[in-house]
Amino acid sequence: MPELPEVEVLRRHLEGAIRDKVVRKVEVRRARSLRPTSVGTFVRTVAGSKFTGLSRRGKYLLFSLQVTATKKPLPLLGHLGMSGRMYLLPKRAPLPKHAAVILDLGKHQFIFEDTRYFGRLTLDTSPIARLGPEPLENARVPTDFDEGLSRSKQSIKMKLLDQTLVAGLGNIYASEALFRAKLSPRLPASQLKPEQIARLWKSIRQVLTEAVSCGSTVPLNFSGTGKRDGLFYFGRLPEAPDFYEERLQVYDRAGKPCLRCGTTIQRLVQGNRSTYFCPGCQKQ
């Protein structure tokens, strides 16, 4: 469930629940989920430490832990990949099929579940250094974004997925931001004029901000025990079945009318991934 808004909503839900909890025991069921950290190192290092905070950078979660004996900070990096989920589960509840890492916190256990195992929970925090600017913390267009676009002939859609120009956008919100900015996903990045870049940056921030606030007001089910799965952009509330339809303007809406102009939304493939756009609204 992972783009910036979903990760941020998860962070808000999780932070209070794990703060000050001590990791009594560590169980690793999938060594791959820790890469490149080894199981032995991970278990030895994390066991006995205490959660002191949870922050986010792009789509990454940064767990702040403290080694009890030495009081030294111990950062843990989490990424949900395509199908990762993190939540607390009562101690003796049955474990999900794809539980990758389980941290015993006493009354509850912290579960990192990941069906496809593309995500990770690791001691290696180096990926953070390669990330571009944080969209919600930069009201003005950052230089990295501006210059990154100017020296690429790739399509603007592809560049939005490159985490070094702006951190946190994924396939859904890249399409949504371009629709909002009224820019064609096929535009070569270097062809964007300053005015268009400014409009795009603003749209990115608006789309992400709305998604975060939307996710924050929804009674999410991160525990994985209910019927809905916590993937809030697809989750439909029983009391508001059209919720999802109204939230995403173009993503996964191929063949349906544009909510702004009525033109049929089209799907196209860029870099092996689907892009959705309105040919009427996004001519340039």
Added chain:
DNA sequence: CACCATGTTCCTTG
């Protein structure tokens, strides 16, 4: 069986 899926990284080619 086919194709699709919210992501990143590695390998090749130019």
Added chain:
DNA sequence: CCAAGGAACATGGT
């Protein structure tokens, strides 16, 4: 060294 394109990773849904 860089940019760009594509496959790989792994599982499940339709």
